[in-house]
Amino acid sequence: MNKLTNACLLALAIVQFSALPASAQEAKDAPACEAGNVADPDALIAACTTQLASSTDVARQVEALVARAGAYTKKHQSDRAVADLSRAIALDGSNLAAWKARAHSYYDDYQYDRAIQDFNRVIGIAPNDSNIFDARGNAFLQRHDYARAIGDYNEAIRIDAGNAQAFIDRGVAYYLTGKQDKAVADYSEAIRLNTTNSAAFSNRAAAYKKLGNPDRALKDEDEAIRRDPSFADYYSNRGLTYADLHDYDRAIADYNEAIRLHPQANFLTNRGDSYQFKKEYDHAIADYEQALKLDPKFSLAYNNLGAAYKRKGDLDRAIMNYEQAVRLNPGDDTAVDNLKAVRRDRERLALVNPSASPTFSCAAAKRAVEKAICSDEELVRLDRDINGAYQSALAKLAGAKAAALRQDQRTFLATRDRMFGRPDYQLRKEMERRHLELMAMGR
Numbered sequence: 001m002n003k004l005t006n007a008c009l010l011a012l013a014i015v016q017f018s019a020l021p022a023s024a025q026e027a028k029d030a031p032a033c034e035a036g037n038v039a040d041p042d043a044l045i046a047a048c049t050t051q052l053a054s055s056t057d058v059a060r061q062v063e064a065l066v067a068r069a070g071a072y073t074k075k076h077q078s079d080r081a082v083a084d085l086s087r088a089i090a091l092d093g094s095n096l097a098a099w100k101a102r103a104h105s106y107y108d109d110y111q112y113d114r115a116i117q118d119f120n121r122v123i124g125i126a127p128n129d130s131n132i133f134d135a136r137g138n139a140f141l142q143r144h145d146y147a148r149a150i151g152d153y154n155e156a157i158r159i160d161a162g163n164a165q166a167f168i169d170r171g172v173a174y175y176l177t178g179k180q181d182k183a184v185a186d187y188s189e190a191i192r193l194n195t196t197n198s199a200a201f202s203n204r205a206a207a208y209k210k211l212g213n214p215d216r217a218l219k220d221e222d223e224a225i226r227r228d229p230s231f232a233d234y235y236s237n238r239g240l241t242y243a244d245l246h247d248y249d250r251a252i253a254d255y256n257e258a259i260r261l262h263p264q265a266n267f268l269t270n271r272g273d274s275y276q277f278k279k280e281y282d283h284a285i286a287d288y289e290q291a292l293k294l295d296p297k298f299s300l301a302y303n304n305l306g307a308a309y310k311r312k313g314d315l316d317r318a319i320m321n322y323e324q325a326v327r328l329n330p331g332d333d334t335a336v337d338n339l340k341a342v343r344r345d346r347e348r349l350a351l352v353n354p355s356a357s358p359t360f361s362c363a364a365a366k367r368a369v370e371k372a373i374c375s376d377e378e379l380v381r382l383d384r385d386i387n388g389a390y391q392s393a394l395a396k397l398a399g400a401k402a403a404a405l406r407q408d409q410r411t412f413l414a415t416r417d418r419m420f421g422r423p424d425y426q427l428r429k430e431m432e433r434r435h436l437e438l439m440a441m442g443r
């Protein structure tokens with residue numbers, strides 16, 4: 001049996017802490033060049049650039065560089081932010097705000113080794129800052145250095161047992177290392193501490209699912225959505241839980257909402273999987289293809305698209321998509337095994353003897369629907385059964401009634417050829433229906 005792979009994404013609770021104090025004020029005219037000023041980034045950059053040009057005081061220059069770096073960060077110009085922060089550090093090597101801000105800039109830019117180096121310096125300056133140990137733990141986590149990450153989270157909690165975020169982040173590390181009971185305990189402690197982070201509920205739900213407790217998972221996913229109804233991942237996560245419970249209609253409803261909020265390849269792939277489990281293969285195929293338009297390198301969508309085509313009986317397209325999945329991710333054992341299995345099926349069917357062939361020549365088949373039938377033993381059997389039931393029914397009729405049945409059969413075949421491939425046409429179901437109709441006529 002060809003296997004599907006769920007595109008499940010855990011909504012990790014890792015957050016970055018502001019290295020600079022937030023200000024609730026904004027100047028009406030030229031904003032003050034101060035760290036944390038919430039003024040328009042371009043206006044703040046201009047004000048800080050003016051201060052840098054007009055002042056030779058080192059402290060004021062450092063302040064302006066840190067503030068301007070914050071504005072560049074808001075504009076997603078990380079290179080300029082890091083350049084300003086590096087200048088600030090060169091002027092004042094003990095400036096805590098500059099070291100913190102650069103560490104977070106490196107983290108946001110996926111430069112985890114550099115982020116860790118800067119967090120080390122921050123800890124040297126402020127060794128009792130719980131949030132910094134938590135932040136460095138997140139960098140270790142992103143490097144998959146789970147032991148060091150957990151060590152940092154432990155220290156963050158030792159310094160401040162009320163740091164709910166550190167409990168959430170340690171829960172993520174426990175989840176990723178398979179320690180689900182510990183993960184649940186940490187998420188529960190964060191919730192007890194009245195965390196405002198809805199991911200505590202979503203992540204605890206993921207751990208509950210690993211522990212085989214979908215009912216508790218659903219309750220937590222409901223709460224995560226109640227707290228943050230605009231976060232698309234929470235709907236997708238709940239959809240996966242419903243799918244695990246074989247409640248595919250509710251799963252699809254949740255995927256619909258996730259896609260409405262934020263169309264992503266994994267959401268479409270998850271919805272396609274539920275359609276496939278409902279045997280609505282054309283709807284599934286449409287979702288996988290849309291997922292690949294959003295992310296052409298999403299190998300899971302290719303694998304599951306291959307499975308849908310296999311179940312439709314189109315082995316050639318199944319093989320083509322499995323090959324793409326393996327090309328993109330050679331380490332995906334599921335896709336590799338699926339590809340081998342379908343290739344064996346096609347080779348075996350190519351050697352099928354005439355008595356096991358459909359009512360037309362597979363060697364001369366040109367229509368897509370005929371190729372699909374030739375690629376699937378069950379569809380081959382259905383084609384022969386339909387023909388046998390048709391001949392049996394026709395033998396019992398004469399004159400106008402026989403002519404009407406011949407016309408009816410021609411209409412069925414023409415409709416089959418025309419409709420095959422459309423999302424609302426299910427070949428196997430239509431063939432099964434026609435077979436039953438003809439058998440009733442032949443009784």
